[in-house]
Amino acid sequence: MSVWRDLDVEQCILDVLADVTEGDHHFGRPFLTAYQLAIEVNRRRPDIATTLEVQVGGAGIGERTSLAQYLARQLSGQIRDDHAYAVEGAFLSGSGEVELTYRGVPAGAPAVTSSLTESGWPLSMVRLRP
Numbered sequence: 001m002s003v004w005r006d007l008d009v010e011q012c013i014l015d016v017l018a019d020v021t022e023g024d025h026h027f028g029r030p031f032l033t034a035y036q037l038a039i040e041v042n043r044r045r046p047d048i049a050t051t052l053e054v055q056v057g058g059a060g061i062g063e064r065t066s067l068a069q070y071l072a073r074q075l076s077g078q079i080r081d082d083h084a085y086a087v088e089g090a091f092l093s094g095s096g097e098v099e100l101t102y103r104g105v106p107a108g109a110p111a112v113t114s115s116l117t118e119s120g121w122p123l124s125m126v127r128l129r130p
Contacts, residue, residue, distance in 0.1 A: 003052055006075060007043075007047065007048055009041075010062070015035075015044070017029075017127060017128045020032060028126065028130045032040055032125060032126060032127065033092065033125050034068040034071055035056070035068050037068070037126060038071055038112075039056055041067065042067060048067065054069075055067065056068060056112055057069060057112065072124045076090060088128075088129045089125075090124075090127075091123065092122055092123040092124075094122050094123065100113065105117070
């Protein structure tokens with residue numbers, strides 16, 4: 001079973017990224033970190049994380065794999081293999097970061113704190129290509 005294909009994870013991601021329209025700026029669409037993407041994918045399609053048997057991610061979950069990591073890895077491979085792929089990636093430098101915490105979605109869900117801050121690894125970000 002390929003969760004990516006069988007649950008149409010790619011279409012869910014494309015829908016999430018298409019809905020990111022925070023004004024009309026000359027930089028283009030905003031990027032979402034892998035955590036922001038995972039939180040919204042999980043809000044819309046909790047069956048994906050359930051099928052993968054993972055949590056959204058973040059510091060303190062006690063797991064080495066997460067939905068954020070899965071989405072980032074899958075998108076990275078798609079972007080690497082297809083330079084015209086609908087999604088583009090970038091990194092947010094970890095230099096000087098102390099903590100990045102994202103509100104839990106839906107309301108009442110626990111906040112998600114990045115496990116990558118102060119790790120020496122940059123945070124991956126994605127957006128639809130302009």
